Amino acid sequence: MEFLNSFILITNYIIIPGLTYGSQLALGALGITIVYTVLRFSNFAHGEFMSFGTMSTILLTWVFIDSNIKFGTFPTAIIALPFSIIFTIIYCLLVDKFVFKFYRQQKSKSVISLIVSIGVMFFTGGLIRFIIGPGDKNFMDGERFILKAKDFKMLTGLDEGLTIKSTQGVTIILTILLVILLFWFLNKTKTGKSMRAYSDNHELALLSGINPEKIVLITWIITGTLACIAGTLYGLDKSYKPFTYLHLVLPIFAAAIVGGVGNPIGAIIGGFVISFSELLITFAYKKFFFYILPDNFLPDRLLQILSTDYKIAVSFIILVLVLLIKPTGIYKGKIIE
């Protein structure tokens, strides 16, 4: 019984939040990785693309709620999502046409494209704040919980409660679906294969008749979709504030690099590595040991490795450590000069 209680405690405070946050990071990291391998630069504007997607979802959600369109007990944002994905893709394509295309044709160094992406980040960030304002927006509606702590306690008779928010459920399920779809596309379809060929070797791919413009178009479609979904899920789960998305870029980069930039599987693994280590390192283990250890062995401290204030800093620490020890990441990623 005591053991079960401690297990539920860990599930409630680490496993489920870890899976949720990890999924959000993984989707973001996938977007960064794909841009990095195909277009060959680190896209600092990705966080703002996510923010743009979330903003479109919020605006559409408001429209839907106003016209009484609802999606059962699910959040209305889910039906707004397909439309906001289209908006995000259009925005990404416009940015590419007016900004990134030039540097691609010039064959600029990747550092220059990186600095260009900072310009895009500033512009997009300003545009978003201009349209929706800098304040907090909560656009979660519908049923809040799949499982409530009280119901769980009643059901099982345990002391520890287990809560699953519906946003957490939606995030995890949507991520699994999306990842399956993405890998099917990359590995099984002809376009996906040509995209991989292009990212491996530009010249060789051109020689074998692959149309680079089409590859770029598909890259931005995938990136826009991933960014919009990742941003919306994060916004649903926490709450939407343009400012936080700027700070999300770094954990996402951390996830991509920890897993190995340029490797989609690495990006997913990296997302979960980051999210779980954030939670594991800042979790106060006192209550956990309260269930496991006999009373007289119980320590009087919180048993926290780092205080919760350092939660996000953990991802930066891991990022720096990985860069120093194994810059190629867990799965050997691509290194582009």
Place this chain on the structure above:
Amino acid sequence: MLDKQHIILLFLSMFILIAFVGFFQSWNLALTIFNLCIISSIMSLGINIQWGNAGIVNFGVMGFAALGGLANIIVSMPPTAKVWDAGAIYILIGMIIFILSIIFSILVWSKSGLSKKKKYIINFLLIILGYFLMRYIIDPPIRAIEAIEPAKTGYLGGLDLPVIISWPIGGLLAALIAYVIGKISLGLRSDYLAIATLGISEIIIYILKNEDWLSRGVKNVNGLPRPVPYEIDLQSEPWVLELTKFFNIPVSEISSIIVKLSYSCIFLLILIGILFLLEIAQKSPWGRMMRAIRDNEVSANAMGKDIKTRHLQVFVIGSAIIGIAGAMLTTLDGQFTPVTYQPLRFTFLIWIMVIIGGSGNNFGSIIGGFLIWFFWVQSEPLGLWFISQTTAYISDTNIIKSHLLENAAHIRLMFMGMILLITLRFAPKGLIPEVKR
């Protein structure tokens, strides 16, 4: 010759812009902008020597500036009473133990002939052991120190020295940290270096925000001493009253103008000093060598230049300059507030300054610093004016209009992004291009 005229013209128009603010808004505001312009220019000089001369991407400006700010506290605040009774010495001991464990693990890594797997395990254990030992030693004294009058102090305090000493100390502190960062991360490729430095600077800010015993964290340190007189003291001086009569403006305004002017004089002296040194460095064989390394690492290496050491050198120098500017900024503010350190304002904005001014040219960085800071501050009223002009025909009760007016301040982010993108596209060399030598 054309070059010199070009530079002089640019600086002249910049001063005219600031003078405009003086005439149409207020001289107080104009001087505030001017002082911050100087600090921004010094920071962009620091980035320029790294990026423009050596091609190093340092996205850690925010961290080094904050370290400069920390130097202000350490140097100039009065020491808190009873910290030694609370066991401040144990904090030092704990830190030394942790650093020793890191040094020891580095030794194990590089010297011993163990297999790689064993090295990983031993290093991991060593650092974990060191960390927990440190926490065990420093946690009780930290709690004791933070409990000393938490509303007023609750931190170590400083050395009670004149605040101006903190500027070089801030530079030294930044240089020291930059040495450690550079030593471990300069081998990385440019993208990774950018992300690593950004991450490290965020870690620095997190530490300053949360280690209350060191910097009071989010409770801020207020009332830092000043190198210039206080307005309140000036207001009773006879010569100030004389000036008040002469210019016919209120005494509160003239005293604050005098304070700001004296800051401007000190800052200008430092700016000119740093510029002078950097110009000499750029013209010297050392500068030529740095540019050679930037343009072609392989051939510079073949000529026998030690690229790693040179990169480390320039990284430390540039970061020290940023540290000095950061210390000056905190002194000017009169308080240390860790939450104000945002990468957008401290890292990316400085980068925009360098790129727009012209990477590789010191004068360019200065004009970039002036111009971008000026528009960063002034684009808020400009944006408001622009929107109220374009929406003049819409009635005031319109929701869209009021929404636009409300969010007009955010135009400045869009504006900065646009300037950066346009410069990179159409004039990638910036306002004052690098001199071909």
